[in-house]
Amino acid sequence: MPAADTIAAIATAPGRGGVGVVRVSGKSLAALAAALTSKQLEPRRATLATFCAANGAPIDQGLALFFPAPNSFTGEDVLELHGHGGNAVMQLLLQRCIELGSRLAEPGEFTRRAFLNDKLDLAQAESVADLIDAASVEAARSAARSLVGEFSRLIDALVGGLIDLRMHVEACIDFPEEEIDPADRMAIRSKLESIQHRLTSVMAEARQGAVLRDGLTVALIGRPNVGKSSLLNCLAGEEVAIVTPIAGTTRDQVRATITIEGVPVHLIDTAGLRPTDDPVEQIGIERTWQAVEKAGAALLISEAGEAVGENEARIVQQLPESLPLAWVYNKIDLYGIKPSLARDARHTSVRLSARTGEGIDLLRHWLLETAGWQPQGEGVFMARTRHVNALEAAREHLGRAAAEQDRWELLAEELRLAQANLASITGEFTPDDLLGQIFSRFCIGK
16 A cells, blocks of 8 residues: 555445544645635634535535644544535545545555554554444453553563563673673573563453453254244344244244353354255255354253253264353253253253243353353453464463573573564564455444
8 A cells, every 4th residue: 555645435334324524644635625625724623614526516514624644543644524424425525535636545544554653553453443343341441441552551561571581681692701690590580480470461361352352153053943042032132033833943044142241142043953855954954064163162952851862962973072062951941940050071051941031141151151251350451363372472482481591592582482472463573464454354434
């Protein structure tokens, strides 16, 4: 992307609304603003203006805000046109900006320019998208913490500690004729242990942030007519799936997302698993197994009063061994059975009633536990899988460094690799292709 280009996009969601915003970013936008508004705009002051077409005809009347570089979101001149929120009006305003020399912005290009101009680091830039996509209040709060730099400050502190430790180690390497004092060895060991301890704490919070962002995908499986759709509706709190006494009612996947203590749980109700000659039902069963392959957990549902049959045993044998499984015994209200949760080496058993709601809290607790959620109070920040992977890689290098404290060159190299992995989180060392992947997932106008 040529950095000198002037970019423009509609920054508000499509559709009908009270206010719509067109955003422009580039160099020397004062002339473009004057052509649109016939006014010289004061910096950072909302100005009532009529937005005009090339022939002088009015397009709309609204507010214009001009933010000169470098005191703007992108670090360039930024112009915002706040007009009436109709799709036609917004398109006319955007087209006028393009006529005046702008081009349509790529997804995430405004935020990418903010990153390239050192207005945000990469972790903060990613949190912009996470804040927009937040599915719960807790996720939004965590993304906001990352946006204001809480996560970045923790990473920067770890990197600073590693730089200090590397300076000490490199000095020992550069002056081999000097005998290394035992106190120096103790100081290096103590600093390394301190960094490892702080990294462990950051990793725990990052994993919780990743859970808040990504949640858990759960496949509901079992024979037809055991209450899968009823359980989905009970967990979702609404009639998401059709429920009838007729076996095989669900032919295709039905999806719903719920939040449990702020953690998004993506539920997939699937077609009943049974031998069938019905070609439509066979397609539904095939899609059931596809959903199982992509799920992070499965609920195998059967009826509480019935003996476990060959069909359930066959289903369990086909499930991946690493897939967390809860065997849900539904309809306990029909048999006078009390709700309960029990565990063995292979899976968890939950007895509940999707009709009355008895035992549902036990299942919710298991879902949270399986997702990896541990209540952390107000200190959780938003994190992505790539952040967790980078922290894990840094932890491994620090572990190897601890084992190489008598071989200074190897110790120094492991510390360097640990620092590089941590620096990739905030974007100090990040390949351009990774930047392209990250920002391409943003919405246009942000």
